[in-house]
Structure formats: structure tokens, C-alpha cells
Amino acid sequence: MINNKLFLKLFWIVCLVVLISHLTMAQEDMKFIKSPAFKKHQRPPAVFYHDQHNEKAGIEDCSICHHYYENGKLVEGAMSVGQPCSDCHHLKKYKGNKIPLMDAYHNRCIQCHKQRKKGPLACGECHVKK
Ligand code: HEC
Ligand code: HEC
Ligand code: HEC
Ligand code: HEC
The missing domain is CATH 1.20.5 (Single alpha-helices involved in coiled-coils or other helix-helix interfaces)
Structure with a gap:
């Protein structure tokens, strides 16, 4: 009993x-990225099946995207998993914010797709209309 x-x-x-x-x-x-930090979205959210994407692309190191900085310096081996990019990358460019939020996303995603000659490069392939 x-x-x-x-x-x-x-x-x-x-x-x-x-x-x-x-x-x-x-x-x-996670199926897409839609950061609430952009108060008004000009584009549809970017398609991103987080786990599936990273598996297919063979990315095991989380810090490739979730990197961690302290006093403006990259800390090797540390991760910022759990922090949205907007915690550190703000909307507008200013002296202490060289890579504003949209560029942070675009540079990270598009640079790798170009390097590997794989993954979408055109606006409409990431910002897919529903
Ligand atoms: C190709 C880039 C990339 C890689 C590699 C990556 N992530 Fe992420 N992850 C993201 C992005 C982009 C977000 C959304 C961040 C934001 O909201 O600004 C995110 C969000 C998350 C979140 C928050 C979940 C949610 O639903 O909001 C967790 C937890 C996470 N990632 C864990 C991991 C772990 C653990 C790894 C390594 C195994 C990893 N990520 C590797 C890009 C990546
Ligand atoms: C803990 C704070 C922090 C978080 C969280 C963070 N970044 Fe960064 N990131 C920085 C700092 C600081 C720099 C250096 C740029 C500068 O000096 O203004 C940087 C630089 C970059 C760069 C240019 C250098 C490079 O590595 O290519 C990209 C692209 C970038 N971040 C993308 C992202 C993306 C995408 C996310 C979310 C998945 C993210 N960052 C999360 C702090 C952070
Ligand atoms: C370190 C490299 C790398 C980074 C960073 C990266 N990607 Fe990719 N991505 C790839 C590769 C490789 C493929 C092709 C995978 C395959 O089909 O073999 C891909 C494919 C894709 C696809 C096609 C569908 C799929 O899931 O395969 C989308 C959409 C995509 N990426 C979005 C993004 C977004 C959004 C980001 C930034 C948050 C990002 N990627 C960051 C390497 C990367
Ligand atoms: C590899 C995928 C990828 C490609 C290609 C891409 N973007 Fe993005 N873009 C993103 C991600 C991820 C974000 C952050 C999404 C969010 O939070 O809404 C973003 C954010 C944005 C934003 C800010 C948020 C908004 O909706 O206002 C604009 C504007 C934008 N992209 C326009 C473009 C334009 C224009 C192009 C083509 C020249 C383009 N993007 C190509 C992934 C991509």
C-alpha cells in the first residue's frame, strides 16, 4: 500500500x-530566433532549429556562438549559454558596443555559411515568410 x-x-x-x-x-x-530586443521587427523571425542545425553542421563547441567576454576580452573556454545575445550586444552602435545586435547575428551566421559554402546566405532563406 x-x-x-x-x-x-x-x-x-x-x-x-x-x-x-x-x-x-x-x-x-527552438525553431526560430526572434529577439524581443528588436522592438519592432522589419523581417519575419529567422529560421533556426537550434539542435538540429548544430547537429547537421557538426558544431559541438557551444562557445562558437555563446562566447563569453570580460572587460572587452574573449575568455577562451568560457561560455555564455543561457544569456541572450542582446545581454551584451545592444541595438545601436556606440563606443563600448562595436558589434550591434543585428550585426552580431548576421556576422556569426553568415560568416560561417560563407566559409563552409553551406547554409543560407539570402535574406529570404533565413527570414522566411510564413
Ligand atoms: C550556431 C550557433 C549556436 C551554437 C553552436 C549553439 N547555440 Fe545555443 N543559441 C543560439 C542562439 C542564436 C540562441 C538564441 C539567443 C538569443 O536569444 O539571443 C541560442 C539559445 C540557446 C539557449 C536558450 C534556449 C531558449 O529556448 O531560449 C540555450 C539553453 C542554448 N542556446 C544552449 C546551447 C548549448 C548547450 C550549445 C552547445 C551544445 C549551444 N547552445 C550551441 C545559437 C547557438
Ligand atoms: C557576455 C557578453 C556577450 C554575449 C552573451 C555575446 N557576445 Fe558577442 N561579443 C561580445 C563582445 C564584448 C564582443 C567584442 C565586440 C566589441 O568589442 O564591441 C563580441 C563580439 C562578437 C562578434 C564579432 C567577433 C566574432 O567573434 O566574430 C560577433 C559576430 C558576436 N559577438 C556575435 C554574438 C552572438 C550571435 C551572440 C549570441 C549567440 C553573442 N555574440 C553573445 C560579448 C558578448
Ligand atoms: C560554425 C558554422 C555555422 C554557424 C555559426 C551557423 N551556421 Fe547555419 N549552417 C551551417 C552549416 C554547415 C549548414 C548546412 C548543414 C547541412 O545541411 O549540411 C547550415 C545550415 C543552416 C540552415 C539551413 C537549414 C538547416 O538547419 O540545415 C539555416 C536556416 C541556418 N543554417 C541558419 C543559421 C543561423 C540563423 C545562424 C546564426 C544564429 C547560423 N545558421 C549559424 C553552419 C553554421
Ligand atoms: C543566415 C541567416 C540570415 C540571413 C541570410 C539574413 N539574416 Fe537578418 N537576421 C538573422 C537573425 C538570426 C536575426 C535575429 C532575428 C530576430 O531576432 O528577429 C536577424 C535580424 C535581422 C534584422 C533585425 C530584426 C528585424 O526583423 O527588424 C533585420 C532588419 C534583418 N535581419 C535583415 C536582413 C536582411 C535585409 C538580410 C539580407 C540582406 C538578412 N537579414 C539576411 C539571420 C539572417
Whole structure:
């Protein structure tokens, strides 16, 4: 027979499992990028199936995109997973923000597609109308 204490234990275990799978699934659910930092979007959100994209492209190092900087210097081996790009890249260019948000996305995505001669380069291939 299941008593109250055992039931409570089982209940918390189930909660924990659900929580963990939610945390690890977060980026699996990502299908596009639409940063709320752009207050008004001129283009449809950019298609980006996060996990599927990185698997197909054979990218294992998260810091290729989620890089981490301290005092304007890249910290090798550190990652900024969990921080949106807009935490550090702001909309407008100013002295301490050489790469504004749109350029940060564009440079990162398009540079690699050019280098590898794979992946979309045209506006409409990333900003796909629904
Ligand atoms: C090709 C670039 C790229 C690579 C490689 C990459 N990510 Fe991301 N990831 C992104 C972008 C872009 C976002 C959205 C950032 C934003 O909101 O500005 C993101 C968001 C996330 C988020 C937030 C999830 C959400 O739904 O908002 C997590 C967690 C994450 N990435 C984990 C990882 C981990 C772990 C790795 C390495 C295994 C990784 N990423 C590799 C580009 C990448
Ligand atoms: C912890 C802060 C931080 C986060 C988070 C961050 N960046 Fe950066 N990034 C910087 C800084 C600082 C520079 C140096 C540019 C400068 O001096 O203004 C930089 C430079 C860049 C550059 C130019 C140099 C290079 O590596 O090619 C690109 C492109 C870039 N970031 C894209 C991104 C993208 C895309 C994301 C989100 C997936 C992101 N960054 C997240 C701080 C950050
Ligand atoms: C380090 C290299 C690299 C970076 C960075 C990168 N990509 Fe890619 N991307 C690829 C490669 C390689 C392919 C082709 C994969 C294949 O089909 O073999 C690709 C394919 C794609 C495709 C086609 C569909 C798919 O998932 O295969 C889209 C859309 C795409 N990338 C969007 C993006 C966006 C948006 C970013 C920036 C947030 C980005 N990529 C950053 C390497 C990269
Ligand atoms: C490899 C994919 C890729 C290509 C190619 C690309 N973009 Fe983007 N672009 C992005 C990503 C990722 C973002 C960030 C998306 C967001 O947050 O809405 C972005 C953001 C933007 C933004 C700011 C957000 C908005 O909707 O106002 C504009 C404007 C934009 N792109 C225009 C263009 C134009 C014009 C072209 C062609 C010259 C282009 N992009 C090509 C991936 C791409």
C-alpha cells in the first residue's frame, strides 16, 4: 500500500524529472530566433532549429556562438549559454558596443555559411515568410 509519505516522495521525484527535462529541452524546442530586443521587427523571425542545425553542421563547441567576454576580452573556454545575445550586444552602435545586435547575428551566421559554402546566405532563406 502507498502511504502518504511515500506518495509525497514520488510526487517530488516526478516534479524533479519534469523540471530537468524542461531545462534540457529548452533549446530543442527552438525553431526560430526572434529577439524581443528588436522592438519592432522589419523581417519575419529567422529560421533556426537550434539542435538540429548544430547537429547537421557538426558544431559541438557551444562557445562558437555563446562566447563569453570580460572587460572587452574573449575568455577562451568560457561560455555564455543561457544569456541572450542582446545581454551584451545592444541595438545601436556606440563606443563600448562595436558589434550591434543585428550585426552580431548576421556576422556569426553568415560568416560561417560563407566559409563552409553551406547554409543560407539570402535574406529570404533565413527570414522566411510564413
Ligand atoms: C550556431 C550557433 C549556436 C551554437 C553552436 C549553439 N547555440 Fe545555443 N543559441 C543560439 C542562439 C542564436 C540562441 C538564441 C539567443 C538569443 O536569444 O539571443 C541560442 C539559445 C540557446 C539557449 C536558450 C534556449 C531558449 O529556448 O531560449 C540555450 C539553453 C542554448 N542556446 C544552449 C546551447 C548549448 C548547450 C550549445 C552547445 C551544445 C549551444 N547552445 C550551441 C545559437 C547557438
Ligand atoms: C557576455 C557578453 C556577450 C554575449 C552573451 C555575446 N557576445 Fe558577442 N561579443 C561580445 C563582445 C564584448 C564582443 C567584442 C565586440 C566589441 O568589442 O564591441 C563580441 C563580439 C562578437 C562578434 C564579432 C567577433 C566574432 O567573434 O566574430 C560577433 C559576430 C558576436 N559577438 C556575435 C554574438 C552572438 C550571435 C551572440 C549570441 C549567440 C553573442 N555574440 C553573445 C560579448 C558578448
Ligand atoms: C560554425 C558554422 C555555422 C554557424 C555559426 C551557423 N551556421 Fe547555419 N549552417 C551551417 C552549416 C554547415 C549548414 C548546412 C548543414 C547541412 O545541411 O549540411 C547550415 C545550415 C543552416 C540552415 C539551413 C537549414 C538547416 O538547419 O540545415 C539555416 C536556416 C541556418 N543554417 C541558419 C543559421 C543561423 C540563423 C545562424 C546564426 C544564429 C547560423 N545558421 C549559424 C553552419 C553554421
Ligand atoms: C543566415 C541567416 C540570415 C540571413 C541570410 C539574413 N539574416 Fe537578418 N537576421 C538573422 C537573425 C538570426 C536575426 C535575429 C532575428 C530576430 O531576432 O528577429 C536577424 C535580424 C535581422 C534584422 C533585425 C530584426 C528585424 O526583423 O527588424 C533585420 C532588419 C534583418 N535581419 C535583415 C536582413 C536582411 C535585409 C538580410 C539580407 C540582406 C538578412 N537579414 C539576411 C539571420 C539572417
